[in-house]
Amino acid sequence: MKCYNCGNELGTGQFCLRCGADVSLYRRIVRLSNSYYNAGLERARLRDLTGARESLQKSLQMNKRNTDARNLLGLVYFETGEVVEALCQWVVSKDLQPENNLADDYLKQIRDGRNQLDTMNQAVKKFNQALTHARMDGKDLAVIQLKRIIKQQPKFLKAYQLLGLLYIQQEDYPKAAKVLRQGLKIDTGDTLCQKYLQEIQGKLGKNLKEEEPEKTEEKSAKTSAKMSAKSSAKSTAKAFFAPDPPEKEDVVMPPYRETPGGMRAILWVLTGIAIAMCMYQFVILRSKNRDENVQINQEIAAYDSKLADKELEMEAMRNQITELQAENERLSETVGALTGNDGSGNQYDALLGVVSQYLAGESSDSEGLVAAFSKIDETAVDSEAYQKVYAVMKEHLTVDSISDIYEEAYNLYKNYYYKKAIPVFEECLQLSPDHVDSLYYLGLCYEKRKNPEGALNCFQRIVNEFPTSEYYDNAVKKVKALGGTIPETTAATVAETVPAEEAAAEGEAAAEEAPAEEAGAEPEEGE
Amino acid sequence: MIDFEEELSKFRPSKEVDQAEDAIVNMNLQDMTDIMVEILKEKDK
Incomplete structure (x- = not known):
């Protein structure tokens, strides 16, 4: 026993000879630990491994340096298949006592029998x-x-x-x-x-x-039957072989014995052969059958394990099928989205059709080309190339076509066809929402068609969004006349600029509105 | 009467070899001797 304080080997006294520490309590603890170890060892010998484990754990709670107890605890764990717990105990044991330790052997055996460790780990x-x-x-x-x-x-x-x-x-x-x-x-x-x-x-x-009770009755019946059979057989045998009791007046005769004849010898031989065959049937064939049964059982066990493996594989494959089905559905949806009416594929086709028509030199101002282009959704395809082509085409078609459309609309307006002019101006605005000219004349058309709301919307937009436009001042007046609101910042600027430009603007407005006012009877009214 | 689910919940997964290192590191190695030494130190203070 070593001193807990300095590690010096202790004698029989109550104090350590080197450091002078009182080791009486320590001695008691170590004794208690040893007695728990002894109890654990006894229980382990009786294969009471649960009891042994409890005792050995208590022993180690008393003294963790009790290497024997720790090694035995490892063995107990190993015996119940808890290989990792066993390894832990032996490694700690080796750490606490590096020299002359039984745990060395155990760990070496584990290292040498690597396959066994793998098998045990697989089992775990x-x-x-x-x-x-x-x-x-x-x-x-x-x-x-x-x-x-x-x-x-x-x-x-x-x-x-x-x-x-x-x-x-x-x-x-x-x-x-x-x-x-x-x-x-x-x-x-x-x-x-x-x-x-x-x-x-x-x-x-x-x-x-x-x-x-049934079994006991059966057993007793069987035993009594056996006993009676045995006793009767014995008694008959005795009676048969025993010499008849000599009657008092009979002459004693020697017992008669027949000498074995030829037939009898043959019968004995045949009986012997029959017995031998029966023996063969019972002993050899039965053992053969037993071997076959063992082999069949082994095969069944092997098939069982294969079946279990296959079941696990099938489970994994079923999961894989479910995942693939989900992915298939997702991809089908994507394909549907691409190839549907609003799908990006169709949008691509439509855009390419417009581009090819445009490049082929077909009139860029034709309504069909513009109408086809206006049906294409810019946001349908999330592709940079698509967006670029769309933007280029839009620029070309807008620049080329808007002036023609506007001219057509303006001519209609000038000739008092306000109703017909409205959709043409709207088309212009669809192509270029910031086309102020179209916006202004659309407002005038609405005004002529007695649609104050539409007119106010148009003029209000000019006031709000195009303060530098040439139509601004007229728009402000129209808005005021229609009961709209003028933003404060622009109102101030208007107040300053209006007196100076008022005369000119009014003249312009009068000039613009002149044809409308002159129209006492609009040609389209009757249409 | 055995309650199957309750009994089943008492079963804990066994430690695998990969977990051995953690198990050794986390092992509580305090024993009665350590407690005694601590008490004696406290007493000396």
């Missing part, structure tokens, strides 16, 4: 998977997985516990009892297995009690 991973399946309504899958784990790692106690629980849940009590008894062979003190077994006994108790 599968157990965790099975636990997840069991929690997520995949109990059948969990049962298959646990069976495989037990086959692969027969000492994995947790697998027995979980499989037993799953069998209980499926009300397959005989199988559950079998599995739990196997678990108890690994750890006789495992409380969980014991608890589940008690539950099963509680469930099956009634059935067993009902069956027992």
Whole structure:
């Protein structure tokens, strides 16, 4: 024992000879730790691994440097399939006592048997998977997985516990009892297995009690029958072989013995052959069948594991199919969006049609070309190239066509065809929303057509958006006349500029409005 | 009477080899001797 303070080897006294620390309490703690270790060792020898684990953990709680207890605890963990817990204990043990430590051997064996460690780790991973399946309504899958784990790692106690629980849940009590008894062979003190077994006994108790009296009756009947048969056989044999009781007055004769003849010898040989054949049937063929059965069982187990693998693969493939279907739907929607009436594909086609017509030299001012272009949605396609081509075409078509359209509209206006002029001016504005001329004359057309709201909208736009326009002053007047509002900033400027320009503007306005006023009877009124 | 869901919730996933390092690092190694030494230090102060 070493001093907890300086690490010096202690003698038998109550104090350390080197540092003088009082080690009496420390001695008690170490003694307690050792006694817990002894208890743990005893329990481990009796395969009560749960009890051993508890004792050894207590021992280590007393003295963490109790290397023997730590190594044994690692062994206990390893025995129940908890390989990582075992490794932890041995690594810590090696860290606390680097020299002359049994944990060295264990760790070396683990390192040498790398495949075994991998197998155990695989079993742990599968157990965790099975636990997840069991929690997520995949109990059948969990049962298959646990069976495989037990086959692969027969000492994995947790697998027995979980499989037993799953069998209980499926009300397959005989199988559950079998599995739990196997678990108890690994750890006789495992409380969980014991608890589940008690539950099963509680469930099956009634059935067993009902069956027992029948069985005992059957047994007693069988034994009595056997006994009676034996006794009768014995008595008949005795009676047959025993010499008849000599009657008092009879002459004693020697027993008669027939010498074996030819037929009898043949019969004996045939009987021997028959017996030999029966022996062959019973012994050799049965053993053969047994081997075949074992082989078949192994094949069934192999097929079971393959089936479980395939089920897992199928599950993964089903998920993949669902994902692919979702992706397919998404792509179909995208294709639909591209190829539909408002799809970007059609918009591309329409734009290319306009461009090709324009490049082919077809009259750029033709209404058809402009109308076709006006149907194209600028925002339908999110492509930089598309936007550029659209902008270029718009510029060309607008510049080329707007003057023609405006001229046509203005001519209509000049000839008092206000009703016809309105849609043509609107077309101009559609092509170029900032075309002030069209806006102004559209307002005048509305005014002539007794549509004050439309007129006010047009003049109000000129006042609000085009303060530097030549039509501004007239627009202000119109707005005032129609009851609209003039922004304060522009009102001030107007007040300053109006007196100077008033005469000219009024003259201009009068000139512009002259044809309209002159129209006592508009030609289109009658249309 | 065993409640299946309750019993199932008691099962904890086993540690895999990849988690061994973390398990060793996070292991609580305080024992009665450490507590005794701490108490003696407190007493000396």
